[in-house]
Amino acid sequence: MKHRKSVAIIGAGIGGLACAARLANAGLEVHIYEQGEKAGGKANTLQLDNFRFDTGPSLLTMPFVLEELFDDVGEKLSDYISLNQLNVNCKYFFPDGTEFEAHSDLKKLEIEVEQKFIDEKETIAKYLKYSQNIYELTKDIFLNKSLNELDTYTNLEALKTLLQIFKIDPFRTMHKANRSFFNDDRLVQLFDRYATYNGSNPFKAPATLNVIQHVEYNIGGYVPEGGIYAIPEALTKLCEVKGVLFNFNTTVKRVNMGSGNKHRLEIAEGRVKNIEKAYDIVVSNADVNTTYKNLLNDESSRMAKRYRNLAPSTSALVFYWGVEGLHEELEVHNILFSDNYKKEFDDLSDKKICPVNPTIYIYISSKYNSSDAPTGSENWYVMINAPYIDGQDWPNELKRSRKLIVDKINCSLGIDIENKIKCESVLTPVDIEQKTGSYKGSLYGISSNSRTAAFIRQSNRSKKYKGLYFCGGSAHPGGGIPLVMLSGKITSELIRKYELRN
Numbered sequence: 001m002k003h004r005k006s007v008a009i010i011g012a013g014i015g016g017l018a019c020a021a022r023l024a025n026a027g028l029e030v031h032i033y034e035q036g037e038k039a040g041g042k043a044n045t046l047q048l049d050n051f052r053f054d055t056g057p058s059l060l061t062m063p064f065v066l067e068e069l070f071d072d073v074g075e076k077l078s079d080y081i082s083l084n085q086l087n088v089n090c091k092y093f094f095p096d097g098t099e100f101e102a103h104s105d106l107k108k109l110e111i112e113v114e115q116k117f118i119d120e121k122e123t124i125a126k127y128l129k130y131s132q133n134i135y136e137l138t139k140d141i142f143l144n145k146s147l148n149e150l151d152t153y154t155n156l157e158a159l160k161t162l163l164q165i166f167k168i169d170p171f172r173t174m175h176k177a178n179r180s181f182f183n184d185d186r187l188v189q190l191f192d193r194y195a196t197y198n199g200s201n202p203f204k205a206p207a208t209l210n211v212i213q214h215v216e217y218n219i220g221g222y223v224p225e226g227g228i229y230a231i232p233e234a235l236t237k238l239c240e241v242k243g244v245l246f247n248f249n250t251t252v253k254r255v256n257m258g259s260g261n262k263h264r265l266e267i268a269e270g271r272v273k274n275i276e277k278a279y280d281i282v283v284s285n286a287d288v289n290t291t292y293k294n295l296l297n298d299e300s301s302r303m304a305k306r307y308r309n310l311a312p313s314t315s316a317l318v319f320y321w322g323v324e325g326l327h328e329e330l331e332v333h334n335i336l337f338s339d340n341y342k343k344e345f346d347d348l349s350d351k352k353i354c355p356v357n358p359t360i361y362i363y364i365s366s367k368y369n370s371s372d373a374p375t376g377s378e379n380w381y382v383m384i385n386a387p388y389i390d391g392q393d394w395p396n397e398l399k400r401s402r403k404l405i406v407d408k409i410n411c412s413l414g415i416d417i418e419n420k421i422k423c424e425s426v427l428t429p430v431d432i433e434q435k436t437g438s439y440k441g442s443l444y445g446i447s448s449n450s451r452t453a454a455f456i457r458q459s460n461r462s463k464k465y466k467g468l469y470f471c472g473g474s475a476h477p478g479g480g481i482p483l484v485m486l487s488g489k490i491t492s493e494l495i496r497k498y499e500l501r502n
Contacts (some may be wrong), residue, residue: 004029005499008265008279010252010295013041014481015472016285017235018069018488024242025073026496031279032244033267035251040232041285042436042443042473043481049423051322051379052372054228058363058381059089059333061215062482063222066231069485073242080234082225084368089221091331093412094186095339101331102190104220117184127181127191131214134168137161138211143477146490148459169207170451177207189341193359196385198478199313199442201345204449215482223332227365227372231481255282255295257465281467281499283491288458288474289439301464310456311449312388312442313479314348315429317401321380322373322423327415332367336360336412348387349449354401358384360408377422382409388440389429398428438474445474460491461498469495 005028009016012034024030038044042056060066063083070077077083085104092100100116103109106128110121141161145152152158161168169177178191192202194212224230239246247267253274254266262278284291292304299305337359338344344355363381366373373379384401409417429441439445446457458475462468471491473479478487 005280006278007031007281007283007495008033008252008263008277009283009285010255010265010291011041011285011472012036012039012232012236012246012248013285013472013484014043014232014235015475015484015488015491016041016283017232017239018485019283019285019471019492020244020488021069021073021235021238021242022489022492023495024239024244026492026500028281028495028500030239030242030244031247031277032239033247033250033252033265035249036435037248038232039236039246039248040229042432042438043228043232045227045229046320046425048320048425049322050374051320051377051423052227052365053320053379053381053425054363054365055318055320055427057228057481058365059086059216060222060224060228060231060481062219064219065482065485065489069235069489070238072489073238075238075241077234080237081230083222084225086221086223086332088331088333089216090333090335092190093334093336094189095337095412096186098186100186100190102217104217106217109217113187117182117187119182119184119187123181128214128217130169130181131210131212132218134208134211135214137164137168138208143483143486144490146460146494147455147476148461148463149494169210172207174202174205174207174209177210178202186337189337192341193335195448196314197480198448199315199444200448201314201349203342203345204349206448206451206453208451209448221333223365223368225369227369228481252295254297255284255291255468257282257296257468261467263467281469281495283469283471283495285470285472285488287437287439287472288445288470290437291470294437296465303458303462303464306456307446307458308439310446312440313444313447315386315388315432315441315443316427317354317384317386317398317429318427319380319382319402319405320425320427321382321417321421323378323380323417324376324420324422326376326378327364327413329413330362330364330367332364334362334364336362336408344385348385352387352390352392354384354386354397356404358401358404358408360384360405362409380417386429386441388442389433390440394428394430398426443473444479448478460487461494467499 044055046053114121195202256264338357347355433441471487
């Protein structure tokens with residue numbers, strides 16, 4: 001009888017779930033170990049009094065990646081989750097009083113640009129075509145395949161990209177590229193903002209990252225019924241249907257990669273310590289640095305040292321506020337911009353402090369999912385970019401930033417938010433590191449503040465440890481819901497290629 005290979009996936013984040021469903025559907029025995037009480041990783045949920053909050057990601061882009069996952073395993077996405085496209089991706093509030101609604105309808109977007117900014121409406125179409133070109137040239141190499149496999153580059157699509165490498169704009173920064181398209185400083189700032197989608201600095205990150213704008217505007221931004229947490233809930237159900245075994249509230253203490261075909265996990269389960277279980281294949285959906293240091297006890301290998309020395313992405317400071325009243329002037333997603341974006345990123349990148357004048361992001365899921373807040377109230381997820389952990393006095397950073405946020409909301413929106421907050425919870429970079437194992441509280445693994453960042457991110461298949469694979473936000477191709485799902489897909493394909501050949 002042919003041996004049914006077993007896989008241990010460490011972490012039930014979205015990448016791990018996407019990988020697990022595909023592997024189980026391919027006939028492998030898949031066990032997921034999750035230290036928390038439920039799946040989702042950073043994409044989790046918080047219940048505070050009668051308010052529910054998504055704790056991390058707040059928007060779904062590239063929904064076809066989610067649909068493709070269900071199709072690949074013989075299921076229908078609509079049987080598990082319902083997605084709705086936003087009419088307004090985000091509402092922007094500028095320091096000069098300008099309010100701008102980024103419509104998903106491109107004709108409306110062009111009209112809004114012409115009414116609010118000095119640039120012609122045709123500039124938007126030209127810019128989004130530029131962004132689309134980057135996407136078309138990079139999707140097959142950078143998003144859908146491992147960068148460490150020879151066959152990624154030995155095909156016509158790869159050759160097409162390599163021959164047009166200048167068109168993916170790797171030699172300019174995002175800011176410089178955006179400045180070349182727009183005359184209005186406010187529009188430049190708006191599109192510079194997309195560097196924060198993977199925790200990077202638009203004044204340092206390569207303009208290739210302007211691909212993100214195509215994803216949000218040309219393809220669209222979506223929200224699931226039930227909130228973003230409906231995604232890991234749907235993936236968990238899918239995994240269970242495919243026979244994946246979940247082990248929640250279970251911590252993997254150590255992974256001993258064997259020289260043979262079996263790799264042993266030391267597991268803390270309840271009060272019983274160091275249960276040992278053996279698997280043919282191990283997939284780490286945990287942070288890469290945490291995997292090397294804590295799980296593999298490896299701080300000296302070349303790969304461990306290299307990754308540890310790379311600059312982490314930014315982190316976040318998040319306030320979850322149950323707010324009294326309904327605020328019609330706000331959309332589901334809102335941005336209150338700072339008046340000096342360059343200084344804001346200097347504070348984050350150079351001084352390693354929360355910005356003195358931060359850009360504020362406000363996400364209110366109760367505007368489309370009314371059960372997330374009591375009648376007559378709203379659930380405000382209020383976030384600012386924060387530096388990764390580097391010796392800061394976080395209680396002081398928290399106190400200082402909270403006052404800045406409250407004052408700015410009052411000044412910019414005319415909302416006396418302090419007197420409307422009915423309940424509150426806070427997430428700091430220290431909390432992110434403790435709850436998710438993310439190195440120094442970074443949200444996306446390493447930053448993308450160099451043109452080579454895509455190539456130095458952790459590969460999905462370990463070169464040193466046979467049978468060890470990586471997926472998730474700190475591995476290739478990066479963070480964000482669609483990318484971590486693609487990470488899980490790439491990893492599952494590599495496992496089928498290298499582990500199921502015999």
